[in-house]
Amino acid sequence: DIQMTQSPSSLSASVGDRVTIICRASQSISSYLNWYQQKPGKPPKLLIYPASSFHSGVPSRFSGSGSGTDFTLTINSLQPEDSATYYCQQSYTAPYTFGQGTKLEIK
Amino acid sequence: QVQLVQSGAEVKKPGASVKVSCEASGYTFSSYAIHWVRQAPGQRLEWMGWINTDNGNTKYSQRFQGRVTITRDTSASTAYLELSSLRSEDTAVYYCARDEGLTALDFWGQGTLVTVSS
Numbered sequence: 001d002i003q004m005t006q007s008p009s010s011l012s013a014s015v016g017d018r019v020t021i022i023c024r025a026s027q028s029i030s031s032y033l034n035w036y037q038q039k040p041g042k043p044p045k046l047l048i049y050p051a052s053s054f055h056s057g058v059p060s061r062f063s064g065s066g067s068g069t070d071f072t073l074t075i076n077s078l079q080p081e082d083s084a085t086y087y088c089q090q091s092y093t094a095p096y097t098f099g100q101g102t103k104l105e106i107k
Numbered sequence: 108q109v110q111l112v113q114s115g116a117e118v119k120k121p122g123a124s125v126k127v128s129c130e131a132s133g134y135t136f137s138s139y140a141i142h143w144v145r146q147a148p149g150q151r152l153e154w155m156g157w158i159n160t161d162n163g164n165t166k167y168s169q170r171f172q173g174r175v176t177i178t179r180d181t182s183a184s185t186a187y188l189e190l191s192s193l194r195s196e197d198t199a200v201y202y203c204a205r206d207e208g209l210t211a212l213d214f215w216g217q218g219t220l221v222t223v224s225s
Contacts, residue, residue: 001169034211036152043202043218044152049211087152091210095168096142098152 002026002090006099014107017078021102023071023088032092033071035064037084038101048073050091080106109133111203111216118222124191127219129203136184137161140206143177143188146218147199157206158186193223 003026013019023033036044046055048064061076075082083106088099114128129141142157156167158177165177176189186203201219204212 032209036212043204043215044212045215046207046211046213049207050209055207055211055213089152089154089212094154094157094166095170096154096210098154100151 001095002029002093002097004088004090004097004099006086006088006102008102009100010103010105012105012107013078015078015080018074018076019078019104020075021073021086021088021104023066023073023099025069025071025090025092028068029090029092031067032090033064033066034089034091035062035073036087036089037082038087039084044087047086075104078106082106109205109214111205111214113201113203113216113219116220116222118224119193121194121223121225123193123223124189125193125221126187126189127201127203127221129186129188129216131184131186131205134205136179137181139208141177141179141186142204142206142210142212143175143186143201144204144212145199145201147196150199153199155188155201160186190221193221195223197221198223 005024007022032050034049035047038044063074085101085103110132112130137160143155158165179186203216205214207213
């Protein structure tokens with residue numbers, strides 16, 4: 001199975017900041033990387049796929065990049081509603097594994 | 108609008124089976140695959156398997172091979188997840204999700220809590 005590792009596991013930032021979350025795959029997954037946002041008690045929401053395409057309705061402050069094994073999710077001009085846990089998922093081959101999540105707290 | 112509505116919470120004893128349903132609306136059911144993903148308390152999301160809703164073909168994670176069955180009823184626009192030989196470690200929220208076409212999950216059900224306890 002492909003292992004997905006995110007860093008950091010948690011971070012705290014202020015409104016207006018720019019934050020970057022890293023996702024690394026244990027082997028090359030080309031650009032088959034998706035990003036999700038999950039708030040407590042809710043299902044995940046698709047943000048970006050594969051690697052850099054936006055899902056409908058996702059604010060433009062979210063962006064994704066990367067290919068191969070290294071990927072980033074960047075949130076520009078952080079907003080209070082961005083407080084959530086973010087997961088990456090590889091969609092290259094089954095089982096379609098997820099990262100362990102990055103919990104983002106807004107100060 | 109696209110909606111996936113799942114069945115309600117379940118409490119099961121170890122060794123039992125559970126079947127969770129996922130009713131789709133707002134789109135043509137057989138045009139999009141359905142995946143099942145679970146999340147144990149405080150844990151990461153875990154992919155379990157998917158079904159091609161058009162022809163019924165399935166693929167499962169090896170971790171659940173032999174215990175999981177995913178089916179669909181196209182006349183009811185509903186997908187089902189059945190998990191057998193339940194153990195306490197299967198306590199989790201189970202989600203169904205629609206595959207937008209590149210194995211990115213664009214719409215999710217609300218989740219079904221399955222509790223396994225003696």
